[in-house]
Amino acid sequence: MVYFPKKITDIDQKVIILGESAQYDLCGACANQIERKRNPQGGWIYPTVTPDGERVNLLKILLSNDCIHNCYYCGNREGRKGDRVRFSPEELVRIFLNMKDRGLVKGLFLSSAVDRNPFQTMDDMIKVTELLRWKYHFRGYIHLKIFPESTDDYIETAIRLATRVSINIEAPGSDYLKSIAPQKNFNRIWNRFLYLKKLSQKGIRPRAGFTTQLVIGGGEEKDLDIMRTVSTLYHDFSMTRAYYSAFHPIIETPLAEKQPESTWREHRLYQADYLFRKYHFSLDELIFNQNGNLPLEIDPKTLWALNHPEVFPLEINTASYQELLRIPGIGPISAKRIIQFRQKAPFRDLSSLQNLGIRAQATAPYILLSGKQFRIPQQLSLFSEYIAG
Structure with a gap:
């Protein structure tokens, strides 16, 4: 029997359904699902940090959940049972402005399933942004998702209107993508990154940059492949952020029986990603196990330190x-605090580090304080198999 989904017309019901449907598209602090909260109309409000460092709440919502694609991991995939819902651009603008005027949100994260065809849906998403910017003079934060099928003019318009844009790559290579989203074309997605780079070279770039997202564990991708792809996007395309979404099975999808991916794997990928962005690590400095994955038992920075005993201990005061x-x-904040503090007086014991908010137990094996090393018993036996030599 063919399933014909019910069309929802009630606005409050639309907000609830499309807010729920948007939860798997990650953005900024939106990656932290614990921090999200329901708004009084239903759906979700997420915290994020603007390019100016201001922490604001975003309305995170889809324009439509009625998709023409059949991605195996996605709850909005074509043919899956469920209520198919879409906003008109005018409806969504009214909802957002109402929430903004009530002080519930200060910004918008707008994504969508590919409804009818990607050009029409992208056109409607652009229209939402145009109405907010031009008709209602909203100058706040807007994060806009761009479809890989979008033409050059759509991309350029999105960049000029939005604060940040995203193009989701989903997988680190063509074969991996085909295994979880057979209708999507990896080369087409990559070409959209190339066009973003071309525009950036002309000085046309979103104020808060562009991001991407990968589904982790839906296919057989390795962490090494993921980090290689992400490293290229950071270094060759000046990407702002990558987000990682651990796979979890959804009923009535082809992957419904597949085991959920460990959130620890997602966490290790975020840690490795942070080493790229904040610690100036390169891809060849990350250490992977024999399966090409980051070890779950130890964070990638500590693993690097254990494998480079020639670097340590380092004198904190110099x-x-x-x-x-x-x-x-x-980290970056504590490193700056150390440099500021030692200009007044040298560090002589671990308590002075702890007073700066530094985890002395993690740091002690790798440092000297005025020439003295402090040893804290640590359980390193779990990590011995990863230590070189």
């Missing part, structure tokens, strides 16, 4: 900023 970043337990 190490450069870049050297401090290589020490487990020390």
Whole structure:
């Protein structure tokens, strides 16, 4: 029997359904599902940080959940049972402005399933943004998803209107993508990144950059393949952020019986990604196991340190900023605090580090304090198989 989904016309029901449907498209702090909260009309409000450092709440919602694609992992895939819902651009604008005027949100993350055809849907998403910018003079944060099928003029218009844009790559290569989304074309997606780069070279770029997202564990992709692809996007295309979404099965999809992916794997990928963006690590400095994945038992920065005993211990009172970043337990903020503090007085014991908010137990095996090393018993036996030599 062919299933004909019910068409929803009630606005409040639309908000609830399309807000729920948007939860798997990640953006900024939206990757932290714990922080999201329901708004009084239903759907979800997510916190994020603007390019100016302001923490704001976003209305995160789809324009439509009625998709023409058959992605095996997706709850909005064509033919799956469920209520098919879409907003008109005018409806969505009214909903957002109402929530903004009530102080519930300050920005918008707008995505969509590919409804009817990608050009019509992209046109409607652009229209939402045009109405907000031009008719209602909204100057706040807008994150706009771009479909890979979008033409050059749609992409350029989206960049000029939105604060940030995203093009989701979903998988790190053509074969991997075909195994989870057979109707999507990896080369077409990559060509859209190339066009973003071309526009950027002409000075046409979104103020807060562009992002992408990968589904983790839906196929047989390796972490090495993921990090190689992401590293290229960072270094050759000046991408702003990558987001990683651990696969979880959804009923009435081809992958409904597949085991969910470990959220620890997602966490390790975010840690490795952070090493690229904030610690200036290169791809060849990441250490993968024999299966091409990041070990789950230990974070990638500590694993690198254990495999480079020739670098440590480092003297806290003289190490450069870049050297401090290589020490487990020390990040960009704490490294700056260390440099500021030692200008007044040298570090002599672990308590002075702890007073700066630094995890002394993680840091102690890798540092000297005024020439002295402090040893804290640690359970390193779990990691011995990963130590070189």
